Amino acid sequence: MVASATFWDSRAEKYDSEFAFSVEGGSQRNRRLAENLRDARAVLDFGCGNGGISLCIAEYVDEIVGLDVSSKMIHFAEQRKAEAGVDNITFQAIGESEFPIFDTQFDVVLGLSVLHLVPDPQGTLAWFRNILGSEGCLIIETPCLSDMSLARQLTVRAAMLLGAAPSIHSFSYNSLRDLLDQSGFFIEEEFEVSRKDRMLWCVCKSKGLPSG
Numbered sequence: 001m002v003a004s005a006t007f008w009d010s011r012a013e014k015y016d017s018e019f020a021f022s023v024e025g026g027s028q029r030n031r032r033l034a035e036n037l038r039d040a041r042a043v044l045d046f047g048c049g050n051g052g053i054s055l056c057i058a059e060y061v062d063e064i065v066g067l068d069v070s071s072k073m074i075h076f077a078e079q080r081k082a083e084a085g086v087d088n089i090t091f092q093a094i095g096e097s098e099f100p101i102f103d104t105q106f107d108v109v110l111g112l113s114v115l116h117l118v119p120d121p122q123g124t125l126a127w128f129r130n131i132l133g134s135e136g137c138l139i140i141e142t143p144c145l146s147d148m149s150l151a152r153q154l155t156v157r158a159a160m161l162l163g164a165a166p167s168i169h170s171f172s173y174n175s176l177r178d179l180l181d182q183s184g185f186f187i188e189e190e191f192e193v194s195r196k197d198r199m200l201w202c203v204c205k206s207k208g209l210p211s212g
């Protein structure tokens with residue numbers, strides 16, 4: 001298996017040339033993202049890639065921190081930030097299992113297409129919960145490999161073995177729900193973004209924390 005940073009560094013240029021994201025775009029995912037950012041002040045974009053999503057939401061929030069294991073992705077994110085003249089985003093490259101400490105709490109944590117890639121999803125979710133304010137929300141988008149068709153699973157697993165895809169966790173919808181539950185989150189809203197990849201998009205809130 002290829003190390004995550006090496007894999008994503010090797011994909012960064014192509015990813016940057018192809019990635020397009022717009023909050024105004026008609027998709028349910030983008031509309032719901034904008035809606036959930038309405039009262040957000042500080043946002044963490046974990047696994048931010050080339051910063052495309054951070055840059056699109058920058059005008060809606062006060063402050064964004066974008067973290068990614070790939071320093072090449074962060075390089076493109078910095079380049080795009082400079083081109084856009086945006087000054088409320090801080091991008092930072094981090095280690096594969098690094099959980100930075102922040103002075104402030106976040107209102108929204110984005111973990112879009114990344115939870116299946118981290119070495120320790122449970123530890124990552126525990127960290128998300130710690131850095132989120134009590135009223136904050138976690139928005140994730142995660143493919144559920146175990147629920148894909150057998151043909152699709154075989155294709156993805158072969159790609160992983162050949163180094164053409166990163167190593168990913170084999171979540172099912174149920175195991176992902178259980179993991180969120182064990183990590184102290186409940187799902188407030190959910191829908192399937194892609195049938196082929198059984199891609200679950202959901203907004204999660206912390207359980208049992210005092211509000212206010």
Ligand SMILES: C[S@@+](CC[C@H](N)C(=O)[O-])C[C@H]1O[C@@H](n2cnc3c(N)ncnc32)[C@H](O)[C@@H]1O
Nearest residue numbers: 008047048049068069070096112113114117118
């Ligand atoms: C599929 S891309 C998603 C990018 C962006 N979140 C989006 O939805 O368009 C996955 C990103 O997660 C990053 N990533 C993978 N493993 C990571 C880890 N352990 N910690 C932080 N970022 C990671 C990759 O470098 C890559 O930029």
